Amino acid sequence: MNFKNxxxxxxxxxxxxxxxxxxxxxxxxxxxxxxxxxFSAIAMVIxxxxxxxxxxxxxxxxxxxxxxxxxxxxTVALMN
Amino acid sequence: xxxxxxxxxxxxxxxxxHARNGLRPDRNGxxxxxxxxxxxxxxxxxxxxxxxxEAQTTxxxxxLYNRPFIESFEETPMLVAVLTYMxxxxxxxxxxxxxxxxxxxxxxxxxxxEKEEQKDFVxxxxxxxxxxxxxxxMRIRDNWNRPICSVPGAKMDLMERVSPDYNWTFKHxxxxxxxxxNLGSYNYLGFAENTGLCADAAxxxxxxxxxxxxxxxxxxxxxxxxxxMEKLVAKFLGVEAAMAFGMGFATNSMNIPALTGKGCLIxxxxxxxxxxxxxxxxxxxTIRVFxxxxxxxxxxxxxxxxxHGQPRTHRPWKKILIVVxxxxxxxGSIVRLPEVVALKKRYxxxxxxxxxHSIGALGQRGRGVVDYFGLDPCDVDVLMGTFTxxxxxxxxxxxxxxxLIEYLRSHSHSAVYATSMSPPVVEQIITSMKxxxxxxxxxxxSDRVRQLAENTVYFRTRxxxxxxxxxxxxxxxxxPMMLYMPAKIxxxxxxxxxxxxxxxxxxxxxxxxxxxxxxxxxxxxxxxxMLDRALSAISEVGNxxxxxxxxxxxxxxxxxxxxDNVYEDIDD
Ligand SMILES: Cc1ncc(COP(=O)(O)O)c(C=O)c1O
Numbered sequence: 001m002n003f004k005n006x007x008x009x010x011x012x013x014x015x016x017x018x019x020x021x022x023x024x025x026x027x028x029x030x031x032x033x034x035x036x037x038x039f040s041a042i043a044m045v046i047x048x049x050x051x052x053x054x055x056x057x058x059x060x061x062x063x064x065x066x067x068x069x070x071x072x073x074x075t076v077a078l079m080n
Numbered sequence: 081x082x083x084x085x086x087x088x089x090x091x092x093x094x095x096x097x098h099a100r101n102g103l104r105p106d107r108n109g110x111x112x113x114x115x116x117x118x119x120x121x122x123x124x125x126x127x128x129x130x131x132x133x134e135a136q137t138t139x140x141x142x143x144l145y146n147r148p149f150i151e152s153f154e155e156t157p158m159l160v161a162v163l164t165y166m167x168x169x170x171x172x173x174x175x176x177x178x179x180x181x182x183x184x185x186x187x188x189x190x191x192x193x194e195k196e197e198q199k200d201f202v203x204x205x206x207x208x209x210x211x212x213x214x215x216x217x218m219r220i221r222d223n224w225n226r227p228i229c230s231v232p233g234a235k236m237d238l239m240e241r242v243s244p245d246y247n248w249t250f251k252h253x254x255x256x257x258x259x260x261x262n263l264g265s266y267n268y269l270g271f272a273e274n275t276g277l278c279a280d281a282a283x284x285x286x287x288x289x290x291x292x293x294x295x296x297x298x299x300x301x302x303x304x305x306x307x308x309m310e311k312l313v314a315k316f317l318g319v320e321a322a323m324a325f326g327m328g329f330a331t332n333s334m335n336i337p338a339l340t341g342k343g344c345l346i347x348x349x350x351x352x353x354x355x356x357x358x359x360x361x362x363x364x365x366t367i368r369v370f371x372x373x374x375x376x377x378x379x380x381x382x383x384x385x386x387x388h389g390q391p392r393t394h395r396p397w398k399k400i401l402i403v404v405x406x407x408x409x410x411x412g413s414i415v416r417l418p419e420v421v422a423l424k425k426r427y428x429x430x431x432x433x434x435x436x437h438s439i440g441a442l443g444q445r446g447r448g449v450v451d452y453f454g455l456d457p458c459d460v461d462v463l464m465g466t467f468t469x470x471x472x473x474x475x476x477x478x479x480x481x482x483x484l485i486e487y488l489r490s491h492s493h494s495a496v497y498a499t500s501m502s503p504p505v506v507e508q509i510i511t512s513m514k515x516x517x518x519x520x521x522x523x524x525x526s527d528r529v530r531q532l533a534e535n536t537v538y539f540r541t542r543x544x545x546x547x548x549x550x551x552x553x554x555x556x557x558x559x560p561m562m563l564y565m566p567a568k569i570x571x572x573x574x575x576x577x578x579x580x581x582x583x584x585x586x587x588x589x590x591x592x593x594x595x596x597x598x599x600x601x602x603x604x605x606x607x608x609x610m611l612d613r614a615l616s617a618i619s620e621v622g623n624x625x626x627x628x629x630x631x632x633x634x635x636x637x638x639x640x641x642x643x644d645n646v647y648e649d650i651d652d
Contacts (some may be wrong), residue, residue, distance in 0.1 A: 001623050012624075019625060022167030023174075024567035025219040027246055030174055 091389070095343050120421050126414045144418040146269035148456050151373075151413050151553045156564065156594065158365055164564045164594045169567060175215030187390035190248040191218075209334045212588060213364055217328075220570030223246040223301050223585055231274040235631045236582065260577070263600045264584040268441035269528045270605025271472030271512040277513040277520065282504040289503035301500035309506050316513050317447060318457045321486075322479035324509075325494045328436060328466030329355040331476030334494035336403070336432070337363040338487075339462065344399040345385050347378060349415075351408050356434060357491050358405065364392075372411065375419045378402070382427045400429040406438025406449040406465075410591060410599070412552020412560050414442070417449050421459045432462040440470025441557050446529040452555070470516075473508040528604040532557055535611060537600045551597070559600040560586075561618075561627075568625050569596045575624065579617040595597070622651055 003009040018024040023034050176519035182189040191214055194204055207216075222243060238257040241250045271278055285305065294299035306324065325331045336359030339345060344365040348356065351372045360367050368385070371377040382400065389396045397531050401469040402424055404415045415433070424431045435448040443451025448465065450457045457463060462480050467473040478488060487496050516525035536557045549562040563569055563585065573585045576598075587596040606614075622628050 015624075019565060019567045019571060020163050020167065022171045022565065022567045025171070025216075025570050026216060027175060030177075032173075036168070 095368060101444075143420070149414075149416070149553070153411070153413075153551050154549045154630060154632070156562075157631065158563050160629055161594055164566070167565050167567060168593065171210075171216055175211060177427055178215055179211070183208060190245075206492040209589065216566060217587075218247055220573070222250075222565075223570060223573035226582075227252075232262055233267065233270060233272055233274075234270065234607070234610060236257045236260060236262045236265075238577075238582065239343070257580070259578070260580050260582045261606075261614050262582050263601075263614055264582055265474060265603070266437065266469035266601055267436075267603045267605060268470045268601070269446070269472075269512070269514075269516070269525075270603050271470065271508070273472070273605075276608075277515065277524075278508050281511040282507045285507040286504045291502050291504060293502065294499045295500065296496065296498060298496060303500070303503060303506070305506045305510070306500060306505055309510050310477075312510055312513055314479055316517055317450075317463055317479045319463065319479045321484075322477050322494065323485050323489060323504075324467075324475055324501060325476045326475050326498050327381050328474075328476035329644075330494040330498065331464060331466070331478060332356050333362060334360040335462075335464070335478055335492050336360055338400075338492040339430075339432070340361070340365045340399055340401050341343050343390065343395075343397065344401065345397040346401050346403055347381050347385075349373065349401045349405065349408075351411060352403060352405060353409070353434065353436070356403050358406070364412040366397075366403075372408070373413055373416055375416055375423065378420070379423055379427075382423060382429060384478065386427060401432055402429050403432045404434070406433060406435040406442065407556050407557055409437050409556055410553075410560065410586065410597075412550075412556040412558040413554055414438070414452070414600075415449060416552040417453050418454060420597045421455060425459070430461045432460075432464065433460045435463065435465035436476075437469055437558060440516060440529070441532060441637070442555065444529070448464060448471070448527065467505075469510050471509050471512045472510070473505045475505065475509070487597055532602065532604040535604065539600070539602050539611055539615070542611075543618070544630070546619050546622060547630045548618075548622060549630045557602040559602060560597045562629065563595060563596045563598055563625075563627060564629070566596065568627065571597055571625055572627070573619060575621045576617060579621070583618050 001011065003012065014025075018031075021034070021038075023031050026034065120459065132456050160237060178187070181187045182193075192205065194201070198204075204210075222241075226241070227239040228236050229239050238260055240253045240255045240257050242253055243250050265272060273279055289303065289305070292302040293303065297306065300390035310322050310324055314320060325334075332353070336346075336356070340363045342364050344363070346360045346365045346367045348360055348367055348369050349372055350369050353564065360449060363598065368381050370381050385397055385400055388394065389572070402420060404417075407414055407416075418434070420431060423429070433449070435450075438452070439448040440446045442449055445451050447457075450460060450463070457479075458481075460480075462478060462484065464476065464478050466476040469476070478485065511520070512525075514520050515522070515524075516529065518525055536555060536559075540550060540554060540559055543561060544558065551560040551562065563572055566587070569585045569587050576583045583600060585596070585598045591597060600614075601610075
């Protein structure tokens with residue numbers, strides 16, 4: 001498919017989303033219920049990951065470097 | 081646009097085909113034993129490799145098939161299957177939501193429900209079929225039952241209608257949608273016309289005989305035209321005798337009970353038409369269902385039937401009747417008739433062949449599957465067919481040996497009690513049949529048969545090249561194209577109609593739940609230009625809806641490797 005502009009492409013993407021989820025056949029108010037639930041769930045997932053993932057990654061890094069990271073250093077220290 | 085999802089409910093019940101999905105390893109199983117036992121030439125002089133090739137394409141030994149028999153059922157892509165189930169899941173949740181609102185009277189209920197005073201009785205509208213109709217079918221109902229206001233030939237006019245309340249009710253605007261290309265009618269040879277030879281002849285007969293007969297054949301409803309038609313049908317099919325009935329559906333459902341009864345066994349294909357299923361049930365015989373077009377499954381059932389006989393008493397079955405169709409209208413597959421006939425001869429069973437879709441549409445001379453495979457029509461005990469499709473008329477026929485027909489004349493309900501066929505309809509059948517036989521002195525009939533074969537091959541190859549998943553035999557004029565997702569059923573029908581093309585879309589219960597499809601019926605009346613216009617519209621809509629699922633484009637369809645085991649363990 002070739003699109004003239006970004007808007008057309010987005011409209012096509014939304015159409016695909018309607019078809020695949022099946023909400024194409026629903027009435028407008030049902031569509032908006034589904035959309036609001038679906039998009040707020042996604043927004044929450046994104047927000048949660050934005051808030052919590054960096055913390056967890058940092059903790060994990062510290063934990064693993066605590067196990068593996070210290071050893072080579074000490075070997076090197078011994079060699080010297 | 082007549083195929084509503086409720087047209088074939090009976091099939092689903094017998095078959096339990098809902099579970100079938102994705103991989104179907106033994107769907108195209110063909111019969112090896114027959115080759116091994118007789119016709120198969122000694123294997124010594126054949127390379128191993130050659131044998132393998134044959135198993136791959138299922139177009140095998142020349143002694144059974146005189147032409148390649150290529151039938152493909154590409155499996156559902158996994159992702160598509162998952163998304164389809166997900167779509168149904170979402171729609172089901174909303175269905176429950178709506179049912180909940182209706183139950184608590186928050187929204188108005190438009191559909192039948194229990195009366196207030198029946199509230200505490202067994203619920204009537206709770207099963208899945210009702211739920212489906214209420215909450216899924218209703219939403220896309222505008223694709224079905226659309227009134228046509230012209231002759232449904234290659235092009236037709238539709239009545240425009242709008243629905244103010246999301247398909248619960250419809251209003252006609254009074255306008256017509258003109259010149260819609262008709263890809264839905266079973267008008268294989270294009271005899272559904274309002275001009276030309278057949279229409280003139282029918283009009284002339286109406287002038288002399290009128291339209292109604294108002295009596296049964298056994299009383300004073302037996303016209304000379306009826307006698308002539310039956311002789312002509314017998315001659316057309318190359319059998320001793322034939323008789324005609326006013327309705328194809330009743331031909332099946334009333335004649336099978338006349339042929340078999342208690343103590344008889346009916347072996348029925350799982351995808352047989354509702355009329356055959358009904359007939360088999362009315363007969364009171366035991367019914368066993370074999371896998372679609374699967375000869376191993378059929379042979380296994382035949383052997384079991386002969387070895388074990390009737391349940392409990394173990395007396396031999398009085399009769400064993402194999403019931404198959406020529407072309408299966410939902411799958412576009414052609415019956416493996418040579419193998420069925422060989423099996424039937426080997427196990428001394430009887431064969432009932434329903435040629436509703438294949439008569440006129442298949443074979444060099446338009447004589448149906450028997451002609452297509454170059455077999456002797458006398459090998460089939462009961463030849464049944466309808467005039468509704470290729471002949472553009474109405475009614476059905478049964479043909480075979482003279483004794484059979486004479487027996488049916490006095491024993492079949494639809495022969496004894498039904499009013500005889502209307503003379504213009506009879507005349508349409510006579511004229512169109514003569515036309516196919518070339519007895520009218522023209523080559524119109526044979527040209528149409530050839531045109532249909534050409535159109536079919538053209539349409540099927542073009543769709544395959546575009547990357548759609550097409551089911552069925554390469555020579556079958558019924559072309560099912562897979563849509564899978566529930567929303568796409570509705571979207572495809574609507575988008576095609578916007579482009580002025582009328583198609584039939586089919587969903588549950590006529591098909592398994594995830595295998596929704598669009599079904600095109602090719603006609604000899606379609607010109608190349610029309611087909612090209614239709615194909616470009618299909619391609620456009622296919623891109624819009626992302627329907628080009630096929631993963632092996634173009635290359636000839638390879639059937640799944642044949643697995644020996646099913647057969648081997650009953651062989652030894
Ligand atoms: C296989 C088969 N048998 C019988 C019939 C019934 O024929 P009629 O429409 O003439 O009643 C049909 C019609 O769709 C059919 O497909």
